[in-house]
Amino acid sequence: MENEYIYDLLHKAVKEGENKGADFIEARFDDLQLTTINMTNDILKQSSSMHRKGIGVMAYYQGTPGYSFTPELNTKAVKEATYNAVGLAKSTDSRNKMKLSFERTKGIKDKVKPLIKKHPKDFEFNDKLELIKRGIAAIKENANVTSTTGVYGELYGEKFFVNSDDTEIYWVPVLVDMRMMAVIMREGQQAMSVEGFGASKGLEFFEEKETTPEKVGGNSGKYCKEQLDAVASPTxxxxxxxxxxxxxxxxxxxxxxxxxxxxxxxxxxxxxxxxxxxxxxxxxxxxxxxxxxxxxxxxxxxxxxxxxxxxxxxxxxxxxxxxxxxxxxxxxxxxxxxxxxxxxxxxxxxxxxxxxxxxxxxxxxxxxxxxxxxxxxxxxxxxxxxxxxxxxxxxxxxxxxxxxxxxxxxxxxxxxxxxxxxxxxxxxxxxxxxxxxxxxxxxxxxxxxxxxxxxxxxxxxxxxxxxxxxxx
Amino acid sequence: MEFEDLRAKVLEVADSAIKYAKDSGVPSAEAFVFNQKINNVSDNNGKIDSRLGMVQGLGIRVAVGKQVGFASCTGFELESIKQAINQAHSVAKVSLANPMFNGFVADTKTAKEGFLDPEILNLNPEELTNYLDKINQEINRDDKRIISTSIGVRIRWGGYAVGTTEGCLSSSLTTAFTAFCSSVVAETGERKTGDDFVVGRKIIDLDGIGRNAVKKAMDGLGAKKFEGTEILSSVWETRPVSSFLGVALGFLFSGSSYVEKSNPWGEKLNQQVAVEDFNAIDDGQNPEYIRTASIDTEGTPRGKTVTIEKGILKSFLFDRMYGKAADKATTGNANRGFGGPAFESTPVIMPNTIIIKNIGKNIDEQIAEIDKGILIRSEPIGLFTANQATGDFSVTCNHGFLIERGEIVYPLKSFGLAGNYFKTFNDIQQIGSDREITGDMLQSPSITFKNHTISG
Known part of the structure; x- marks a missing residue:
């Protein structure tokens, strides 16, 4: 999406909202891409890609907020969302006993993004599936398990923000995550382990010593196995x-x-x-x-x-x-x-x-x-x-x-x-x-x-x- | 806006998505189109917040043989829909085969639609705030023990459609009205909370919600410690027992865990799993229930499934894929939207509405029969921490009362309650007569259980 077009829509929301009588308007555009891959017992149970894109408008009227949103990126839809937000703020103001107004401040102009070496968008589905397969192989190398699940998730995108202070902010959220789950069922006993976490990094995260698929999967298998010999905790x-x-x-x-x-x-x-x-x-x-x-x-x-x-x-x-x-x-x-x-x-x-x-x-x-x-x-x-x-x-x-x-x-x-x-x-x-x-x-x-x-x-x-x- | 306009909208989007998929050479596809208006107004101790908008989106599954890919997008803009279809197709092409996958729905059979309240369509934000006022008016603000209240009213209306390249093009609509009140009260350093809520397909009389929320909190003041550890009977009011059983049966009725051999009741079909008085039906067809629909979220007619009859496990719940894998028919239990909008997830098996049959005595009569026991008045914390394999659970109850010689004697400070789910279904002492229609996924009358371990 062209940045200028988005900023233009957001500024229109601010202007239209103020013209409708709002004291302050915040308008933001989120464009987020989320991917989930789940491999359970060597079957690809889920391979999902979600795209969340739209504009949200918050209007304040005498310290009373009203919020509306639209997934449609055109002037008509954004105006309607803005009018809805202002309408909500105005129509509920007389009942609002806790008004949360705030001072205007000097606007901010900023564009920021984290340092990403291997952005997930630059890699193929199979590259990510391979990470899961490596993790699951590591589980199996470390334990004789009944079932395995490997999940991979990524979130990235862009966020634009504009408000009545004339602030314009653009920033880039990103995170990747992988979890390895193992289950052992033996003689009426069940042992289970989940290992792994995420970071605001690219796929380079899975090359770090403590978070390679081999390390995460290996730990999951190891911890699952040791659960079989676990003792009751003190109470x-x-x-x-x-x-x-x-x-x-x-x-x-x-x-x-x-x-x-x-x-x-x-x-x-x-x-x-x-x-x-x-x-x-x-x-x-x-x-x-x-x-x-x-x-x-x-x-x-x-x-x-x-x-x-x-x-x-x-x-x-x-x-x-x-x-x-x-x-x-x-x-x-x-x-x-x-x-x-x-x-x-x-x-x-x-x-x-x-x-x-x-x-x-x-x-x-x-x-x-x-x-x-x-x-x-x-x-x-x-x-x-x-x-x-x-x-x-x-x-x-x-x-x-x-x-x-x-x-x-x-x-x-x-x-x-x-x-x-x-x-x-x-x-x-x-x-x-x-x-x-x-x-x-x-x-x-x-x-x-x-x-x-x-x-x-x-x-x-x-x-x-x-x-x-x-x-x- | 009229209901038929809503229906036409979702069907049109599903139809055009499927046409685009066919034109693009997609071998097999299923479009799930979701369009829901939301309008929320809340009053948190005088602080008013409101939200209004249309949640719209499409989720598309594409199958290349038994390789399946899924993508979703927000909104109905053609470019976004095309991108989602292309994305799902490209994922399916490189995906691994799922041997259980058995294709998409191929017909347009539907079951009965739930009740639709036309008045909900026309409610505006100002009218919603009048409902807030109604709840507020029941709260005595002169009572200085009331620290805060949180009140909200939410309406939803809309629907979904399922279209497939195999020929399904069906839709279902819903209207929903929710109102709630929670309160925090305090006296001499002791702090208690209470809540009440209603959920229904039509506008509901809100009489009593504010009053009940405050009363529940006040009733908990003056709590005393439960001394020691004892094995006792516990009497559960309808709401907490519905949560308690819902956590257990949501998993135990799952046809996917049955197929995947992780269901502890997997070997128990046609065997006694509960006392003879225990009867459970999953009902996706009662027009009053919030989850009732003419189709499930993969286009199969919703149904009514007897799951436990006279204590005997009669059936698990299935969608198309797991039903086929178990050599059973789908029970119309494909649901979506846990932790996000429905169009962002693929179908998973979940109950529609599990109904536990009313049997005997009301809660007062159950209490009257207890020599020493516990009354549970709100959902304990930790229900989700039960061990699914062994059934062992250990929860903390923050809203319980001691019963002695058939009477409630005083509220208790937080105490532990432990037991075993599998055993507890056979330790049911009484099933009440007081189930009401609520929005809960499981709706049960009050129940008295034997042999729960209580420790202060």
């Missing part, structure tokens, strides 16, 4: 060392959502009135950022055209901030944080996370294991659920016992549960090494907008008082 409140993966999901799902400012200003979050208060131990520092030196998701601008930065949510246990869009930041007299995100043009941006993680500590892995002494090393999870009061439950599908300061036996699937606001008080340290990941498979599901890629990870974190196993 009850247990000192736990959580991996970057596990800690990342816990901090995203259980804490991150509570810090989203739309939940805060409406009183839904239990940390709504606790800014400056002590939430956790001195070892708890929680960060949310758009482009991180640790990897994860590449996310330079949010869907309100705000440049993303590094937000400190919790600093040494003290709550320091929330995740804002422009309206909530203005209402709460805070800096914008670039957290207005929408999954595609059919949805309005809402406050959501970028790359969220516990900040590093000062321990080595060995020191962390030693410090736990006796407990559980929780590495990976599959599925879970959280509630807005901070209660969570995650299914740990890969973990080990820690006995006398050493990692010993693998444990069977078990549940990790608790309340994050209690748990943060029991964080006892973190390792020096931080790893961030992202993914095409899974993601954040707030407000029916699933799955939105986010970045997650962190260091390994020692948490005491984690409820393992639930009821037995």
């Amino acid at each position: 009850g409140k247990t000192k736990t060392l959580v991996s970057p993966q596990m800690g990342g999901v816990v901090v995203h799902e259980s804490f991150g959502h509570l810090s989203e400012a739309d939940f805060v200003i409406t009183g839904q979050s239990p940390i709504a009135d606790r800014l400056g208060g002590e939430l956790g131990s001195e070892h708890v520092t929680i960060i949310d950022e758009g482009i991180s030196p640790y990897g994860g998701l590449y996310f330079p601008y949010d869907d309100q055209g705000v440049k993303t930065g590094r937000s400190v949510l919790v600093e040494k246990g003290i709550l320091r901030g929330y995740l804002h869009n422009r309206g909530t930041a203005h209402k709460m007299n805070a800096e914008t944080t670039g957290n207005a995100r929408a999954i595609n043009f059919m949805f309005n941006p809402i406050c959501r996370m970028k790359n969220t993680y516990f900040e590093k500590g000062d321990l080595t892995h060995e020191e962390a294991v030693e410090k736990v002494k006796n407990g559980v090393y929780a590495i990976d999870m599959s599925g879970g659920q959280v509630q807005m009061d901070g209660n969570f439950m995650f299914n740990c599908n890969r973990g080990y016992l820690i006995e006398n300061g050493e990692i010993t036996k693998p444990i069977k699937n078990t549940a990790l549960s608790g309340n994050i606001l209690d748990l943060l008080k029991h964080v006892q340290g973190a390792t020096k090494k931080v790893t961030l990941k992202t993914g095409y498979f899974g993601g954040c599901g707030k407000g029916d907008q699933f799955p939105l890629p986010v970045g997650f990870g962190g260091p390994e974190v020692i948490m005491d008082q984690v409820l393992i196993g639930g009821a037995k």
